[in-house]
């Protein structure tokens with residue numbers, strides 16, 4: 039495709055993609071997203087790629103693309119911040135009126151932009167992808183994901199749709215609301231549901247990864263699940279009183295039994311049952327303390343109000359940098375660009 043030597047005045051679409059060790063699939067990603075965005079918006083789109091501290095050559099590859107295509111904005115985070123914060127950094131930089139979020143591994147087909155856009159234009163603010171099938175994912179991953187969404191639904195008041203990811207199309211007013219939320223433990227798909235307006239599902243089949251392997255091992259999936267539950271529900275805190283009532287009742291029943299056998303002249307055998315009871319009670323108390331700890335720790339970390347992400351460099355094509363409006367102007371600096379747009383993160387000269 040022949041690229042223009044100048045940027046058109048207005049940007050209608052911003053595509054935001056977090057990238058962590060995705061070097062092998064980047065060229066294919068950029069080609070497919072560019073084609074999809076071009077088909078719908080001509081030249082009026084931008085493409086924000088956030089490098090989340092990749093250990094492979096992803097950043098170099100992104101820079102090479104950004105140096106040739108004025109529509110690519112390359113953002114380099116100072117280290118690995120995790121998927122949700124990398125996405126947050128990207129969303130903080132959008133200039134378009136419609137925002138398209140997808141993963142870098144081509145599991146979410148960029149070609150769905152057209153049909154999703156059609157749905158958005160029927161008067162919706164969010165069109166979220168809902169997976170009907172997941173190709174190339176293990177039965178364990180599918181099973182745990184299904185369990186997670188069902189468990190979450192039983193605990194939260196906000197309706198968080200099942201089997202969704204961050205693949206979605208949103209209007210600017212939704213993203214503005216999202217950017218105004220200062221919380222650190224971000225479960226973005228839940229926050230979007232919380233924001234409201236008109237939202238609708240777009241069923242699609244999730245492809246297998248184009249290259250590489252998942253960056254969401256079980257450990258990270260569990261962390262995301264705990265983030266989701268603690269940010270949207272205080273139900274686990276109530277477990278303490280429920281468990282207290284349950285064990286109190288059990289104690290009362292067994293006391294009646296013991297009393298009965300004592301009156302009948304017998305005694306209940308002691309050591310083993312006592313030891314079992316002490317262990318059970320001890321572990322239940324520690325479990326409840328642990329749940330309290332999860333909430334307390336999060337409050338402690340939120341209380342520090344540290345920036346959500348730290349950017350080491352924002353790189354734009356010189357043409358794009360020159361044509362930006364004054365309040366978001368980037369200055370060309372040695373070895374990179376310094377972004378002066380005011381946002382949540384700290385920006386350091388690259």
Ligand code: UDP
Nearest residue numbers: 056057058090120121124141142252253254
């Ligand atoms: N990702 C990221 N930082 C991380 C882990 C993942 O930016 O610490 C990106 C990754 O490059 C991809 C998206 O988040 O674009 C989703 O990750 P992945 O495909 O590994 O997750 P899965 O689809 O297996 O749940």
Ligand code: MG
Nearest residue numbers: 141143145247
């Ligand atoms: Mg993936």
